[in-house]
Amino acid sequence: MGTMTIDGRKVEFTNEKNVLSVIRNAGIDIPTLCYHSELSTFGACRLCTVEDDRGKTFASCSEEPRDGMVIYTNTARIRKYRKLIIELLLASHCRDCTTCRKSGDCKLQELAHKLGVREIRFDNYKEEHPIDFSSPSIVRDPNKCIQCGNCVRACEELQGIGVLGFAHRGTEAIATTAFDKPIAETDCVNCGQCRVFCPTGAITIRSNRTDVWDALADKNVRVVAQIAPSVRVAVGDHFGLPKGKSAMGRIVNALRKMGFDEVYDTNFSADLTIMEESAEFLRRVETGGTLPLLTSCCPAWVKFITDQYKDYIPNLSTCRSPQGMLSAVIKEYYRQPENAKGKKTVVVSIMPCTAKKYEANRPNSYTHGEKDTDIVITTTELIRMIQEYGLDLSKLDSEACDMPFGYGSGGGVIFGVTGGVTEAVLRRLSPDHSVESLQAIADCGVRGTDGIKEFTVPYNGMDVKICVVNGLANARKVMDRVKNGEAEYHLIEVMACRRGCIMGGGQPTGAGDRTKAARAEGIYNADKATIIKKCDENPLIVGLYEGFLKGKEHELLHNEFY
16 A cells, blocks of 8 residues: 555555556546556557656556655646647548547547647558458458557457457558458457457447348338347446446337337347257256357357367357347248238347357358348447437337247346356256245356356256356366366356456447446346246246247257357
8 A cells, every 4th residue: 555646636545556547546537548457558559648746757557656656647748748649640540530430439539629639730641441341240440540459459368369460560550460361351259349449440340220221111021129138238328327227128119119010038039048058958968968068149159169169069059049049930930921911021139249240140040041130230239220210218118028029037138147148057957946046046156257257066966067258268268278178067158258248349338347337237137127037937938839939949949050
């Protein structure tokens, strides 16, 4: 513990890793572009530069706090310096801000306004690069890159993929792929975390909003929406609702006003996923099948395995993801003439995840040669569509989803957080329906934000060894241990994004620790508010198995990854 003087005020510090953290904890918001608490310190943008009592300037993100330090954060010299940095960045930056996908949500644009940069004195001599539209999930525009390195560090440190890096030197430096390949030709898993950490429009979501509007305008098309669990806890705060509060009912209302014919809840197919995945798990355990069973709900994780751990492809669950299951069931339902009523059905999936766009285009996401999920939009795109239509979500009443696929259990909604899939499986396998039993499952080690969680649960006389992982860099550690014989599990759950889908690559950016915690709490609160906690107790699921789905389970709910 120590004390430093910041702008004439005594401030105590304890275990802060740098001077920047101490300054921000003191209530002073120093601007940064390259700094993020979840990434390593890079010190590239220099916007966090401060001055000490001897006139020395230094980047506060790279300086350890020391007892007795005297810091000035806003001297005339520092203000001029920061303004010059922004001006130089804009001088070599594409300035078509009004048509930029990131306009209104761009950190560089925000700082230019905040620091009063109203003119650029320097010409832009930077070579123009082609925009990379090769990925179904993201768009890369090198002309808007400011070399902050956030995307490079996120891809390497959080995800362990490393498809982005710096090329060239000096003014020619740029963050790009090896040999400047299109991103789709690399090992990119489409997770979108590079986009989450990019402060400008250099990496953005591949938007499909126009496709949705076109479908809604076609009178011969039935447009059906499905809404993923974590979408409901990430939309509301943009419209002034409390952070993490479920806005599911308001989203349903908004979609109906926008022209959607049917609105379903992906929680319903999350229940289907658990029914099938728990049965598959027991079958493998009882028959000596391939273990550990690897969950298959996260398409970025699936691509990671199929690209980099091919020997473990047989370990992947054959279950489709909840998106894939519900889309396949919806399409099959509307193939029946009495339900089709002469209209073509278009399924629009609203997801927190950019990788779901990739999943929808996978060959094994087709049934009878027809694409199951026609269009995927992310939470961020949904917010834009609500704004484009002129709706204020905070002023809408809540409405319920449609039948017959509009209700899921509490086990379905917790899919939105890391450990949720495993917790839902354990609920399904437990014969005890009591509150105490559910609480014991929640307390077994499955919850929490740790990157790797290992625990053992008893089941039918055996100890089931489970590993729950979030973040692909952590997944690589676990898979390497399994591959080297250093660890042995029966079940491994992986979500590519840290903390799970609540922080997916398609969610609104700029979420701090409070927002992240609120989203997780919102998911668990939605579970608490649900009467039915287990998938096998959902009467809609029971009825589906006994009727419409009978004999079609494998065809509609499973696939292969070979």
